Amino acid sequence: MSKFKKQKSGDLPAISTASLPDIVFMLLFFFMVATVMREDELMIENRLPTANQVEKLESKNKLIYIYIGKPSPQYQKTFGTTDVIQLGDKISSVSEVQTYVNTKRNAMPEDIQDEMMVSLKVDSSSKVGQLTDVKQELRDAMALKINYTAKKGDPMRNVKQ
Template sequence: MSKFKKKGDGDLPAISTASLPDIVFMLLFFFMVVTVMRDNSLKIANELPFADQVEKLDKKELVMYVYAGKPSERYQKQYGTEARIQLNDKFASVNDIRKFVLEERRSRREELQNKLITALKVDKETNMGLVSDIKQELRKIDALKVNYTARDGEVKMNQ
């Protein structure tokens, strides 16, 4: 007779799933923190022009964007090929800029309302007449802080 007894059939012990909820919540929290939500989906062609004297804006929360350019290929059948204005996720006319700016002001805290900057993201192929109309409408509602968004580079590259 032997002093040592054989164990059963040698099955592996069951894996503990007690820490699984902790891991799931940790991953959920990680993705919530690092994920950036997209503000707008562009419906226009928006190839920005080059500029040699570019400065970065410090406070992005004070910026409201007005896009201008030809509708992208996906929207050309519906809206044509002439340059259009896009506010948030919708095509708009020059007359809609007033309502847009006033809504943006109302959505901000009172002390930030006078510090809002209107950033014009205008495609380099867009007619300056449309840009002038946008600027005139902004003047009417006293939105005088205007920023032209451009890419850093030589101006010669705009041709």
């Protein structure tokens, strides 16, 4: 007979939590890489026109977005039903375009300021007058590289009958 007897317990062994921090950091890294950050909250209706000669831009960090269209239904009480300009997250007047573009340009790194491009996202039912005024302000701000955003499709769908 042995002097010491090992008592067997019916309990389950403790779960090892040594690898838990690794798993948490791996998930955190995955979600940081996979998440797309929202640029601007649209306050206007923006149905883009269609075109068949569409090219995808290689670098979006050089772009400044300007939206033109009618206010969304929840903003029509405040801004009316005529075409408006959205700069960033607020509806602005044409006279603020130059200041907005210069502020965004100055916030960019110096090496890409010359490559800055303004992307106009204009609703397909908008009037040309508002767009012409914006383009004149862009000329005054020396923002001469302009991109019109469109969806790929049949351009004949843009023609109203």
